[in-house]
Amino acid sequence: MILHNRVNRDVLKEQIRNSTRKRTTLSFYRYVQLSDPASYRDQLFIDFSKLEVLGRIYVAHEGINAQISVPDDRFEEFRQFIEESAELTGIRLNIAVDDDGKSFYKLKIQIRKKIVADGLNDETFDVTKRGTHLSAEDFNRLAQDPNTIIIDMRNHYESEVGHFENAICPDVDTFREALPLVEDMLADQKDKNLVMYCTGGIRCEKASAYYKHKGFKNVFQLDGGIIEYARQVEQKQLPNLFKGKNFVFDERLGERISDDIISVCHQCGKPADTHTNCVNEACHLLFIQCAECAEKMEGCCSTECVEVIHLPEEEQKALRKKVNLGRQVYRKGRSPKLLFKGSTELKTENK
Template identity: 40%
Template sequence: MSVGLVRGSQVRVSLNRLRSRGSAAFFSPPGLLPPTRTLGLLHHVRLPFASAWSTPLGLPFPQGRLANFRGLTTETPSSSPSVENPYQTYSFYTFVNLPPERVVHLQRQIRRHLHEELRVKGRIYLATEGINGQVACPVSNVDQLRSYLLGYPEFQTLVLNEATEHSESFLKLIVTIRNQLVRDEVPPSQCDIAQQPEYLSPAEWHAELAEADPERLTLLDMRNNYESAIGHFKHATLPDAATFAAEVPMMRDLVRGKEKEPVYMYCTGGIRCSKAGAILKSEGFQNVRMLRGGITAYGRYIRETGLPSLYLGRNFTFDERLGEPISPDVLGECYQCSTPHEHYTNCVGKACNTLFIQCPTCAQTYHNTCGDTRCLDYVQNPPDPTNREPTRWNHIERVDPTVVKIRIQNNIRQ
């Protein structure tokens, strides 16, 4: 594991990971930390630099020095995961119509019980359309967590999914009220969330797709373009949208006139299809079929059964890994040299942070940046740490690799 040591809350995250894993590698500017510094002393180190640094690929930090803290054993606070009672990460969601006053009531009740009784950490979102959460729970309390949530009459259909990646970065429990669980810009009057699509188990999904005629199959990838760029189901239509809200009108165009035909859809964990399926069902589509548990559940099914995967490439994930392999196919390509490659990275330019695919050769050539002259300049001439950090210069570029690619090509031509 490689993490950047930063000021403020991210230092706490780093130390929390260090406690739970017992070892970590820190990149630090020259002279900051001698390699033999112990964790006990680290707590008292004042960090004399202002910038947040991290390299997702674990590549050598520019002009930096690696301080190793391997094999440290530290005392574990009682509220942190321990060997005897480790934390397990779960995600869950269910769409159900909740009156606004009920949402407020649920927020208070759930926060109090999960925090005080079950020592759960993580993020839970509540909206008038349902609940969505990603939480870490002590293994000994998982059954209580499940029965507590299912004890609410509204949450009878809620499924607690064990995550593939066990995140240790939750410091506390946050229960927030949102306008929507999945932002879609569809007026509530036009979408009845109770009209859910047909949920297919990974086995049913695999069997139906394996037998389907590719010429007549309507199979929609309901994820963003940068997710489907590194993996998708065979014969799927991949809308070129950077957000779910932008994808909804594209979905409508793709299925127009197919009200009576089967429309298949999938996403990472199912939540976006539960929403998209309800939108189509509300608009008169009779046979909308989605993959229960999403690609994550399908990947588990393929690993368990050994069947040939109908999903090619990687499943993009919103955690440190930025993706997990489902099949050995490489679908993505480096945005700088176009050679086949499947790993995403973030530009190390602090104000840029663009998400894009980069091969190891280009990572070296462009010093782990997107190639923008401002990012290269930032790495080669780090700013004076006493100055305030620069603000982001373009938010859109962070999530739209096509824009990045165009911009990079322009830079190369210049």
């Protein structure tokens, strides 16, 4: 049994783009002790392949973190598999808000040291003593309390296109950077209501336990994150306090939660909130680009990259071999190639 994809990624992408078969994008996570992550990973790849699941999944001793898509005609079968799984039964499936079903084009399951890179030593505190979970209604109510501080536990490129009203949005590239920064920022406000949120809730599970360990008295987290909040707001007709887009780590790069556009094109400064990756694969920088700049710059982040994409393919491949992109693709707003970063609103809130 082959336990990884062997088809060219471009072929897979084209297949998904042209497919008329409906799929549902969703995410889930669980902190659960896995004694043998490698064996669990292999079996999960087999089981999910049979169900035609696509997506990106991280498995570690501490649990599982998944962002996937499932064919609609296999969804109930998938749900049944989850309920019959000792490791996953009872988990919440966070269904995507703004979804065309073309979020993933292959199945990739990786073994990691942690399911979220937090930089914490879990042996120094009790990770099960988490903050109080809040429904959308409870979150809205607590947000009106003057004794409440709302913290966005996501990265700068996520909060730039969408965040809750009056939230503090740390200007960080990674979750592990946000943890000590927020702790220092609020060191003299440990008696206030500390309300955290993230995309689907997984980052706040660990962060809330960490901040309780650090002496914060009233720690809360938005249950199910922005995704579940948006679902409850629509279902219960609640006021929507989230403005803009929810950044997602798949082919969509974002799902709209409100009509507000709170960010700008990184190339011309016009209101825009469409993330894209530079089409020069030796760069692949993630940035915000309006439709006009996308046409003018041919999907590139700079004139240098425009020149590269017009080189013969063999020369482009040679350039790519010399580049180790790593996480640099996410340093979009910090690239000297881009003239505009963020919006006045975000900069004011982060002073």
